[in-house]
Amino acid sequence: MATPLDHASTEDPILVRAAQAGEEAAFEELVARHRDRIYARAFSVVRNEDEAIDLSQEAWVKGWQRLTQFHGESSFSTWMTRIVINLCLDHLRRRKRQPTDSLDALDEDSGGVERYMAPVTVNPTQRLERGELRARIDAALGQLSDAHRTVLVLHEFEEMEYKQIAETMGCSIGTVMSRLFYARRRLAALLADLRGEERSS
Amino acid sequence: MKEQEQDLVLKVQAFVDGELPEPEQAGIAALIARDADVAALVKELKQTRQALAGYDEAVALPESREFYWSRIQRELARFPREQPEPVRGSLGALLLRWLLPATCVAALVAVGFLFLQSPWSAGGEVTWQAANDNVNAFTYRDYEEGLTVMWLSYPSDNTVADSAEAATLN
Known part of the structure; x- marks a missing residue:
């Protein structure tokens, strides 16, 4: 037995x-x-x-x-x-597309302001405790569109290559690169803004 | 110009991600070294990556193990696992159609050969013949012993192949 x-x-x-x-x-x-x-x-x-x-x-x-x-x-x-x-x-x-998604898509199609925005020079997450950092990233991720957040998640957390992401999402590698760039730049800006808001308050 | 800039920043990003084709790497590395804006962009991209590293490791399911599993378990009962369909022309079907009848014929030949070699057939009058033209029936007669043995083989493969059951495999 x-x-x-x-x-x-x-x-x-x-x-x-x-x-x-x-x-x-x-x-x-x-x-x-x-x-x-x-x-x-x-x-x-x-x-x-x-x-x-x-x-x-x-x-x-x-x-x-x-x-x-x-x-x-x-x-x-x-x-x-x-x-x-x-x-x-x-x-x-x-899921029903939200109006903000359409705006994001428009931004992405036209290049998006983040593409031309000056880089964030100071590390906005420096000297933050892990929990604090997580809460801040949470808030920033929540402000990204579904498409941009998903590309970011697949690349950063799942460590997928551009090609794998394109296959998973059913889009071109060029679209993946563009969305990833946009998502990262926007995330950097949001994290900097969030830190700025904390300082002013 | 803007389109060229877009292509360039995407190449810079691919460089940071280790996805830029090798022939282009030296050119982008040189650009990063001589252009402060591009270098600042690279720094920002890396900082963002660092900030996200390990972010979701601390995410925990806000439900107990038992409660979470109980719903899954209910669904497993509702939607049982699908059994794979039998494959046409599978090994089993091939065995049924060809190998089994062939084995029967081979066994009959072997048995017949053994009988012809055995002490039964020594001396005395023995005949070994097919009962009719159909090779599926054989008769052994030993007149001295007054013994008659008849073998009927497994139905021929045509019988199996022509049956309705076999037709469903095709």
Whole structure:
């Protein structure tokens, strides 16, 4: 008789194989282990806590259904992250476009003021505590359009190359480069503004 | 001019990201070294990257493990995992169609050969023949022992191939 798995001390690949064979408890352990990362990725893209929870849970259900298609080409968490990103992109496509998105797109098409803005010379995040920095980045990311934020997230957090981002988002590499540049410059400006606002208050 | 500037700043960014093609790298590096504005842009791009590094590591799901899992578990029950469809022309189908009948024929030949070599066939009058033109039935007669044995083989592969069940595999 086979010895039952001690899930908490079992490595991912073994848990994955058990889950592929239908062992739900193994899958639960995988969920517990990687839920923060999957949720964080959903939240960084959609910027809404409830939507991020729903999308991350949907991703786990899809992951379970497609688990037999996972052959270990990447780590399990990377594979799950790709699933949640695709769900988030579908969600954003379905979501009604906000008027600010149209303006952002217009800015991007015409080059955007940030393209010609003088670089931020002082590091706006210098000497900030981690929590403070995170709150500030949170606020700045929230002001980017979905398209610009998503490119930034895929590049900076997922460490995807331009080509991979273009494939994931269904756009050209040129568009990816342009959006990434715009997003970074705007983020730098927003972080500087936020710091300026704090100083004046 | 503006378009050229746009191309240039995107190349500078690609340089920072390590995605600029090698032949262009030296040119952009030289530009950064001699142009203070471009150097300032590079510094800003790097600062932004640094600021974002590790940002989402501290993000935690605002729900307990049990509560979060319970909803997933309900959905797993509602949408069970799909079983892969049998592939046409699969190994199983090939076995059924060709290998099994061929094995039966080979087994019959082997059994017949053994009988012809066995002590049963030593002395006495023995015949070994196909019962009819159809090779699926064989008869062994030993007149001395008064023994008659008949073998009926597995249905021919045509029977399997022509059956309705086999037709669904095509």
